[in-house]
Amino acid sequence: MDATPPTGPGQPTDQGSSGPSPRPAPDDPRWFPPDTFAGQVAVVTGGGTGLGLEISRGLARQGARVVIASRSSENHAELLAEAEREGWDVRARTVDLREAPAVRDLADGLIEELGRVDILVNNAAGNFVCPAERLSTNAWRAVLGIVLDGTFYASKSFGRHMICQGKGSILNVVATYAWTGMPGVVHSASAKAGVLAMTRTLAAEWAPHGIRVNAIAPGPFQSDGAKKNLWPSDEIETRIRQQIPLQRFAQRDEVAAQCLHLLAPISEYITGECMVIDGGLTLASGRMWQPEDFARKKRGARPDPAGQADGGPSDA
Ligand code: COA
Numbered sequence: 001m002d003a004t005p006p007t008g009p010g011q012p013t014d015q016g017s018s019g020p021s022p023r024p025a026p027d028d029p030r031w032f033p034p035d036t037f038a039g040q041v042a043v044v045t046g047g048g049t050g051l052g053l054e055i056s057r058g059l060a061r062q063g064a065r066v067v068i069a070s071r072s073s074e075n076h077a078e079l080l081a082e083a084e085r086e087g088w089d090v091r092a093r094t095v096d097l098r099e100a101p102a103v104r105d106l107a108d109g110l111i112e113e114l115g116r117v118d119i120l121v122n123n124a125a126g127n128f129v130c131p132a133e134r135l136s137t138n139a140w141r142a143v144l145g146i147v148l149d150g151t152f153y154a155s156k157s158f159g160r161h162m163i164c165q166g167k168g169s170i171l172n173v174v175a176t177y178a179w180t181g182m183p184g185v186v187h188s189a190s191a192k193a194g195v196l197a198m199t200r201t202l203a204a205e206w207a208p209h210g211i212r213v214n215a216i217a218p219g220p221f222q223s224d225g226a227k228k229n230l231w232p233s234d235e236i237e238t239r240i241r242q243q244i245p246l247q248r249f250a251q252r253d254e255v256a257a258q259c260l261h262l263l264a265p266i267s268e269y270i271t272g273e274c275m276v277i278d279g280g281l282t283l284a285s286g287r288m289w290q291p292e293d294f295a296r297k298k299r300g301a302r303p304d305p306a307g308q309a310d311g312g313p314s315d316a
Pocket of ligand 1: 143
């Protein structure tokens with residue numbers, strides 16, 4: 001199989017912003033009108049790096065006042081500098097999401113400071129590949145603490161204020177392995193499965209308060225953290241890419257765009273949904289035939305699921 005990702009029109013590369021980009025740039029108004037989130041306050045956990053950074057950037061660009069919250073202030077510098085250049089309203093707070101009182105203080109403090117919180121994006125996560133039989137209790141607790149506990153603490157702390165406002169939108173970043181499972185990440189898969197259940201539960205419970213709760217489940221996408229922790233070698237990366245029907249990893253900005261889509265007014269009737277953005281990977285897992293099997297032309301070649309031996313599929 002040719003593992004080279006297509007790069008023609010409509011096929012962005014995953015080489016970051018330096019490669020040719022046939023899609024509109026992220027600030028192109030064809031993605032979202034410039035004031036889509038004007039007047040709204042958005043909190044993004046882990047909002048200074050990776051996908052979180054891209055979501056925060058998109059919200060700020062479209063007019064939201066954005067607060068990024070994570071453990072390390074070093075991770076805030078890039079977006080704060082960009083916000084200063086672009087004139088966006090972005091502020092940063094340090095917090096360990098595993099500490100429920102600290103998360104509650106963060107929420108209460110922001111309400112006092114900004115008057116409201118309209119959007120919460122539970123993006124912060126920790127992940128690494130480790131066989132289950134070798135995973136230490138601390139490692140399990142670290143990931144469950146950040147992903148599952150942290151998402152609940154933040155949802156509860158900000159959700160209380162959203163209930164008082166009678167309006168709010170929460171977006172949780174999960175992963176397709178929340179329901180498929182995935183060898184090597186039992187900690188993350190278990191945590192994400194819990195967050196998916198939390199998404200659906202809170203969506204139903206808080207809908208009468210005007211709060212929407214949705215999730216996004218990206219397949220592999222390019223980020224420094226994922227590269228380091230999940231596909232540390234080119235060989236692994238290529239192998240993963242070969243399994244994706246669209247033959248490339250997602251770019252961060254296109255995953256972020258779908259997050260914004262679920263948060264934007266156009267999605268106001270959507271709650272409890274989990275949007276998969278994985279290039280078809282989940283659908284292809286466990287497939288019995290590879291695409292090259294369909295290309296066999298000779299009568300008698302096996303397998304022949306496309307019916308080539310009978311003269312090929314009819315378009316009559
Ligand atoms: N493999 C196995 N165990 C690991 C590990 C790895 N790659 N990384 C961390 N752990 C274990 C530690 O050994 C420790 O267990 P121990 O006390 O039994 O030795 C436990 O996890 C906690 O690690 P520690 O680094 O002390 O906790 P932390 O709370 O500071 O950070 C993470 C935990 C997961 C957040 C941290 O490892 C991390 O920053 N990972 C990268 C960030 C990330 O995951 N981004 C998302 C990419 S998709």
